[in-house]
Amino acid sequence: GRGGRGRGxxxxxxxSVEAVGIGRGEALPPPTLQPxxxxxxxxxxxxxxxxxxxxxxxxxxxxxxxxxxxSLPYFIKPSxxxxxxxxxxxxxxxxxPAENAIEWSPxxxxxxxxxxxxxxKTRKERRTVPAPKRQAKVSADKEEAIKxxxxxxxxxxxxxxxxxxx
Amino acid sequence: xxxxxxxxxxLLLQEHFGEIVEKIxxxxxxxxxxxxxxxxxxxxxxxDQVKKALCVLIQHNLVIYQVHKRGVVEYEAQCSRVLxxxxxxxxxxxxxxxxxxxxELIVEELLLNGKMTMSAxxxxxxxxxxETMEDGKTMDYAEVSNTFVRLADTHFxxxxxxxxxxxxxxxxxxxxxxxxxxxEKDMYLVPKLSLIGKGKRRxxxxxxxxxxxxxxxxxxxxxxxxxxxxxxxxxxxxxxxFHQHFRDQAIVSAVANRMDQIFRSLPVGYNISKQVLDQxxxxxxxxPLEFVGKSGDSGGGMYVINLHKALGSLATATLxxxxxxxxxxxxARIFRLVLQxxxxxxxxxxxxxMIPAKEAKDMLYxxxxxxxxxxxxxxxxxxxxxxxxxxxxxxxxxxxxxxxLHRCYKSIANLIERRQFETKENKRLLExxxxxxxxxxxxxxxxxxxxxxxxxxxxxxxxxxxxxETLKRNVxxxxxxxxxxxxxxxxxxxxxxxxxxxx
Numbered sequence: 037g038r039g040g041r042g043r044g045x046x047x048x049x050x051x052s053v054e055a056v057g058i059g060r061g062e063a064l065p066p067p068t069l070q071p072x073x074x075x076x077x078x079x080x081x082x083x084x085x086x087x088x089x090x091x092x093x094x095x096x097x098x099x100x101x102x103x104x105x106x107s108l109p110y111f112i113k114p115s116x117x118x119x120x121x122x123x124x125x126x127x128x129x130x131x132x133p134a135e136n137a138i139e140w141s142p143x144x145x146x147x148x149x150x151x152x153x154x155x156x157k158t159r160k161e162r163r164t165v166p167a168p169k170r171q172a173k174v175s176a177d178k179e180e181a182i183k184x185x186x187x188x189x190x191x192x193x194x195x196x197x198x199x200x201x202x
Numbered sequence: 203x204x205x206x207x208x209x210x211x212x213l214l215l216q217e218h219f220g221e222i223v224e225k226i227x228x229x230x231x232x233x234x235x236x237x238x239x240x241x242x243x244x245x246x247x248x249x250d251q252v253k254k255a256l257c258v259l260i261q262h263n264l265v266i267y268q269v270h271k272r273g274v275v276e277y278e279a280q281c282s283r284v285l286x287x288x289x290x291x292x293x294x295x296x297x298x299x300x301x302x303x304x305x306e307l308i309v310e311e312l313l314l315n316g317k318m319t320m321s322a323x324x325x326x327x328x329x330x331x332x333e334t335m336e337d338g339k340t341m342d343y344a345e346v347s348n349t350f351v352r353l354a355d356t357h358f359x360x361x362x363x364x365x366x367x368x369x370x371x372x373x374x375x376x377x378x379x380x381x382x383x384x385x386e387k388d389m390y391l392v393p394k395l396s397l398i399g400k401g402k403r404r405x406x407x408x409x410x411x412x413x414x415x416x417x418x419x420x421x422x423x424x425x426x427x428x429x430x431x432x433x434x435x436x437x438x439x440x441x442x443x444f445h446q447h448f449r450d451q452a453i454v455s456a457v458a459n460r461m462d463q464i465f466r467s468l469p470v471g472y473n474i475s476k477q478v479l480d481q482x483x484x485x486x487x488x489x490p491l492e493f494v495g496k497s498g499d500s501g502g503g504m505y506v507i508n509l510h511k512a513l514g515s516l517a518t519a520t521l522x523x524x525x526x527x528x529x530x531x532x533x534a535r536i537f538r539l540v541l542q543x544x545x546x547x548x549x550x551x552x553x554x555x556m557i558p559a560k561e562a563k564d565m566l567y568x569x570x571x572x573x574x575x576x577x578x579x580x581x582x583x584x585x586x587x588x589x590x591x592x593x594x595x596x597x598x599x600x601x602x603x604x605x606x607l608h609r610c611y612k613s614i615a616n617l618i619e620r621r622q623f624e625t626k627e628n629k630r631l632l633e634x635x636x637x638x639x640x641x642x643x644x645x646x647x648x649x650x651x652x653x654x655x656x657x658x659x660x661x662x663x664x665x666x667x668x669x670x671e672t673l674k675r676n677v678x679x680x681x682x683x684x685x686x687x688x689x690x691x692x693x694x695x696x697x698x699x700x701x702x703x704x705x
Contacts, residue, residue, distance in 0.1 A: 102218070146436075
């Protein structure tokens with residue numbers, strides 16, 4: 037642009053600057069070489085915020101709504117970070133809901149079927165299928181397997197009663 | 203969609219639905235309609251996560267789907283609908299003013315869940331209301347139902363598009379996605395339900411500390427085994443109806459200070475009290491029909507409202523107010539002058555406003571660079587020679603309104619970011635305070651002594667308490683500011699929409 041031409045008025049403009057009030061020979065202000073400050077000083081004090089019962093109530097509604105949404109199943113938390121090392125406490129922690137399962141029940145009659153997630157082991161209909169797998173695991177390491185059985189059962193209980201809750 | 207709007211959508215989605223839904227939602231807003239796999243590929247998200255996110259977005263009426271040729275389903279986000287999340291508190295509050303606590307909770311539940319059946323809403327609201335009532339008292343389903351019906355009758359809630367009933371004797375292949383329909387005449391039709399029951403209180407023994415597996419919550423005890431009478435019939439809040447109400451409110455209150463003038467100028471013979479006149483005018487203003495008639499004629503005189511003009515006045519008043527607060531009252535005077543005279547030359551501004559040339563120039567340039575006013579070229583000669591051209595200052599209300607609207611979006615985005623920053627800075631302290639509160643609550647439930655409670659409370663030091671107080675005050679201020687800026691957004695959007703309709 038016209039960066040270097042700050043002194044006086046060397047260049048021609050496409051319109052007559054007198055028309056907008058720049059007098060003859062008057063210097064234009066220097067070009068701006070940096071972005072405006074992040075928090076520019078305020079020339080005039082801002083008007084105070086509205087106050088009163090209505091605003092107070094709406095404020096409470098807003099904050100409660102925000103809080104409520106965070107605890108509803110529609111709030112999808114990012115998947116738990118992959119374990120870096122096996123920790124002692126892992127044995128004693130309740131496993132979260134199945135990584136892939138959706139935690140609420142949409143009405144599938146009104147949604148494209150392609151959006152359904154196939155979940156292994158924890159769906160009601162599939163309860164019979166994993167049974168042989170479970171038997172196989174018991175033989176491997178008895179103690180570890182029994183623990184896994186317990187957590188699997190708990191998982192199924194959760195999902196089942198979740199489904200019943202509608 | 204401007205960058206500012208997309209940014210704001212991103213913040214809203216992230217705050218209410220988490221980062222995954224935000225990523226998918228923003229992607230769709232940016233790229234337009236896309237099929238499932240393309241979304242997963244372009245965002246680098248797993249297919250399952252995308253499916254989850256889309257289910258949530260569709261449930262909340264933020265994304266719709268369409269079946270294209272060859273059976274491909276494409277998903278489309280509604281950016282402006284996402285921005286409406288800013289207005290949720292206002293919708294809920296309005297429902298409260300019109301239909302009291304019951305109405306408030308009905309609308310709140312619908313907004314929290316996106317879509318619900320009437321029976322589900324009634325049960326949930328009855329439960330919530332019962333919680334707040336004295337021991338032994340419960341809220342009847344019938345009462346909640348009645349309020350729901352009133353909300354439907356006045357169109358504040360409406361039916362969601364539904365699967366049409368088909369006499370399907372043709373067992374063809376299932377469609378790639380159900381095609382949903384909606385009809386004007388059935389949109390507010392309430393199903394014939396006889397919901398009998400009362401709200402249930404959550405028993406105190408179940409209000410234990412967090413960590414209870416979900417299975418134990420007795421939310422629906424035995425009812426859930428019964429078939430749902432209105433299965434598949436979903437309802438949502440009708441935001442447009444609320445907007446109509448806000449518009450009417452804005453116009454009525456703007457006119458309110460003219461009430462005295464109107465009242466005084468009524469012919470002496472009119473035996474009508476101020477209150478009654480007030481009511482009539484309010485009713486008329488609230489009615490979606492526009493009465494057209496000559497004022498003062500037979501028929502008792504008709505109140506004429508030109509909606510577009512009214513919205514234009516409100517938008518202009520908003521612009522004037524902003525100029526005044528940003529640039530000062532002398533600037534505002536110049537602004538009003540240019541508005542009034544439509545087109546003014548530099549010299550004329552100086553003369554009419556009685557402000558010295560140098561200052562007038564400075565003020566005009568400030569407003570010019572802020573896009574509140576613009577320069578218009580009027581050539582005197584066919585060759586458009588600059589020396590023989592008028593350069594006039596003018597206010598283009600539509601483009602100034604658009605500019606200000608854009609600024610409002612940016613402002614709210616800044617407010618939200620600052621609020622999140624403040625909260626994050628004090629995260630540790632907030633968590634500590636929540637833990638302490640939880641401990642105190644459980645101790646109180648088990649009947650702890652005053653001294654013990656005191657000890658726990660002292661776990662938070664005085665300076666920490668001060669910090670929490672400051673945080674709360676700041677967060678409240680930022681939240682309140684958001685609400686206030688959204689009021690301006692509503693006015694400007696209404697005016698812009700009304701103007702675009704006429705073109």
